[in-house]
Amino acid sequence: MRIVVLAGGIGGARFLRGLKLAAPDADITVIGNTGDDIHLFGLKVCPDLDTVMYTLGGGINEEQGWGRAEETFHVKEELAAYGVGPEWFGLGDRDFATHIVRTQMLNAGFPLSAVTEALCDRWQPGVRLIPMSDDRVxxxxxxxxxxxxxxxxxxxxxxxxxxxxxxxxxxxxxxxxxxxxxxxxGAEQAKPAPGVLEAVAAADVILFPPSNPVVSIGTILAVPGIREAIADAGVPVVGLSPIVGDAPVRGMADKVLAAVGVEATAAAVAEHYGSGLLDGWLVDTVDADAVERVEAAGIRCRAVPLMMTDAEATARMAQEALALAEEVRGA
Amino acid sequence: MRIVVLAGGIGGARFLRGLKLAAPDADITVIGNTGDDIHLFGLKVCPDLDTVMYTLGGGINEEQGWGRAEETFHVKEELAAYGVGPEWFGLGDRDFATHIVRTQMLNAGFPLSAVTEALCDRWQPGVRLIPMSDDRVxxxxxxxxxxxxxxxxxxxxxxxxxxxxxxxxxxxxxxxxxxxxxxxxGAEQAKPAPGVLEAVAAADVILFPPSNPVVSIGTILAVPGIREAIADAGVPVVGLSPIVGDAPVRGMADKVLAAVGVEATAAAVAEHYGSGLLDGWLVDTVDADAVERVEAAGIRCRAVPLMMTDAEATARMAQEALALAEEVRGA
Structure with a gap:
């Protein structure tokens, strides 16, 4: 089974860990958000790609969900001593190495997709990780x-x-x-990275993890061609709500939902994606009353536990998403 | 008193620490060797400038003589895990910050001399440190x-x-x-960095510390204009032998002296600089028999203890060099 997953950072990465458990034989391609990328200290930092890579590759700081395990912050301390900021972005020493390698390869002329593949050679995340675009967004x-x-x-x-x-x-x-x-x-001028449209076209199932619908999945969908390819793929597209009980499971998704005029509810996020894109939607059991509204919008909906408390609970969520996809396919 | 010192790395830096003790009120300008500079991991590394800056600024690893105190090596470990080398060059995490700041400023268009000044704003080395050239050598x-x-x-x-x-x-x-x-x-096309020739012209004394005469001081002198400015300055030029008892005090200066056809003796190094450049030369007491040969070459010579065993011993060496300069001036 070929699964394509659109992923942001922590939420997407943790969901992917569950998906690998739920579908160990699946061929998983992850289209990663690069809208969060930032240049710091002359280095190219790709927070979402790295969170996916470190999480699936066993290098993540489990407690905070981003950055490296057993991390130190001596480079950052010294940069601050030179008066060079920003100080508010937490780059650790081990993490710096990733950005140094990436920047060196980019400066040598490799596109971000090739660089990401090279970095993943080390981490062996067990998925194919592709940035949404090689262009700067x-x-x-x-x-x-x-x-x-x-x-x-x-x-x-x-x-x-x-x-x-x-x-x-x-x-x-x-x-x-x-x-x-x-x-x-820059999204309007961006092109999908090599492999993105091909993976979508070849997919059996497309999943939207409980990532931020605006600044993570929304940014990926803003790259011309990706939304259309997903809508036209002719395979089940199933999402999991990042909103549980009218609040984001983690992060501050409600803040950016407000900016696009979407209320922070599981049903409103499904409607925001729309039935033209989304075939199935999972809401948490506490939001069971949203099922009727989502289905009225033309999106098949089920209420299941959606808290990624551990890998097993997350694997069950992934199983539910794949089951809903099969239900959509059979309908 | 305005003192100009041509310096390589460890030997030059330690001598400068002694000179500051010996002449606390002097205005010291250091012309640093940049021929050892190297690009590693896309970053510009200036080993000799940094050794001077860290040593005089209190950040040096005293035992090894280069690199930062209380250093860790997590960035380097991670780069190696990515298969990115070279592994033989020991860049620590704290040291990396210096190279990151330097590279960011160079990429922003600042010349190395301005970058070095900015880095020294933090370290306050108590001397003015100028790279020999802003051009790549x-x-x-x-x-x-x-x-x-x-x-x-x-x-x-x-x-x-x-x-x-x-x-x-x-x-x-x-x-x-x-x-x-x-x-x-690149030396032939290089120009002295801003301030180098001005400092030489304004100097009361010019000193060659016991740095490598070929790859440290020799490289500085290879930048067109610097050797001539020193020879024409009309002030005493005094050097200290890096060779004691027919062997380098530290490092492997004999290896590179052989390449230029100079024997590894205190007298031969003085003759290599020559009386057209050098007015005075200090040899170690174990090399007292070299005094006659050096003086025969037209260079005033004294035998004094030249082992930089601690800051006080080094300060006495600097005092001897300044005393010899006064002797030259009075002659």
Whole structure:
């Protein structure tokens, strides 16, 4: 069975670990979000790709869900001692090596997809990990910063409206101000990376893990050609709700859902994807009353436990998603 | 008093520490060798500049004489896990930060001299440290590698003659094969960095510490204009022998002296610099019999203890050098 998974960072990576347990013989291709990528200290950092790679390759810091296990922070300490920031982005020493290798290969002319494949040669994640695009796409968030946090003269009291990098919004500001708009800068000109459309066309099932529907899966879908290929693949497309009981399972997905006018409920996220894209949707058992609304939108829906408390619980979620896909296929 | 010092790595850095003790009120400008510089992992590494900066700034690993104190090697471990080398060059995590900042600034368009000044803002070495040139100069060593270490088909048994980077000769091969020639690639086209010629012209004394006369001080002197400026400065130029008792005090200076046809003795090194450049020369007390030969070559010479066993002994060496400079001036 060939499974294609669109993945963001932590949620996608943990789901994939469950999927590998649930379908050990499946041929899994992961299309990774690169809208979170950022250049720091002259190095190219791909947080979502690395989270998938480290999680599936056994190198992840399990507790925090990102970064490397047994990590130290001496490079970062020294950069700060030189007065070189930003300090708010937590790059560890072991993690730095990944960014150094990646940057060196990119500067030598290799595309990100080839670099990612080379990095995965070491980590052996057990899936084929492809960035959504070799072209630079950078998610920006429009915000109004309070006067104290801006360069405004304070006269108006209305704050300064500006677009900031997603990582600055998410990590530095911790989504503490409303996101007024989410813009995947460069997406319109981006092309799917080699292998992306081919994997979608060859897939038996396409899964959307409980990743962020706006800044993770939404960004992947914003690359021209990917949404269309999925909609036209003619195979079951099944998603898992990242919202459980009207709140994100983790992270701050509600903040960015608000920016695109979508309420933070399991049903609203399914409607946001829409029946033109999505065939099946899993909601948590606490959201069982959403099933009727989702099905009314033309999307087959089941309520099952959706908390990724451990690998086994996650594997059961993946099994439910694959079962729903078979149900869709048989219908 | 304005003192200009031409410096390589460990020997130069330790001598400078003694000089600062001996002449606490002096205005010291250090012209640093950059012929040892190397690009590793896409980063610009300047071993000699950093050794001076870390030693005078209190960040050096005292025992080994290079690299940072309290260092860890996680980045390097991870690079090796990715199969990315070379593994023979020991870059620690804290040290990596320096190279990351330097590379980022160079890529932003700053010349190495400005970058070095910025790095020194943190370290406060108490001297003005200027690279010999902002242009790339790279010392290569011509060697004949034994068949087992080359790509030769082994038919001739004569080995393969090739030019390798000085660091590969020094660090990887540990000077285990004869150096047949030393070539400061790019030196002929290089210009002295801003401030170098001005510092030499304004100097009251110019010192050559017991640094390597070929690949450290020799490389600095190979930048067109520097040797001439020193010879024409009209102030005492005094050096300290890096050879004590017919052997290098540390390092493998004899290997590279052989390549330029100079015997590894205190007198021969003085003659190699020559009376057109050098006014005074200090040899160790064990080499007292060299004094006559050096003076016969037109260079004033004294025999004093030249082992930099601790900062105080080194300060006495610096005092002797300054005293000899005054003697030259008064002559």
């Amino acid at each position: 950078e998610t920006h968030v429009a915000v109004t910063l309070p006067d104290s946090d801006s360069d405004s003269d304070g006269g108006s009291g209305s704050g300064e409206r500006k677009a900031i990098h997603f990582q600055e919004y998410w990590v530095r500001l911790r989504a503490s101000v409303p996101a007024e708009a989410i813009v995947p800068v | 790279e010392t290569h060593v011509a060697v004949t590698l034994p068949d087992s270490d080359s790509d030769s088909d082994g038919g001739s048994g004569s080995g393969e003659r090739k030019a390798i980077h000085f660091q590969e000769y020094w660090v990887r091969l540990r000077a285990s094969v004869p150096a047949e020639a030393i070539v400061p690639v």
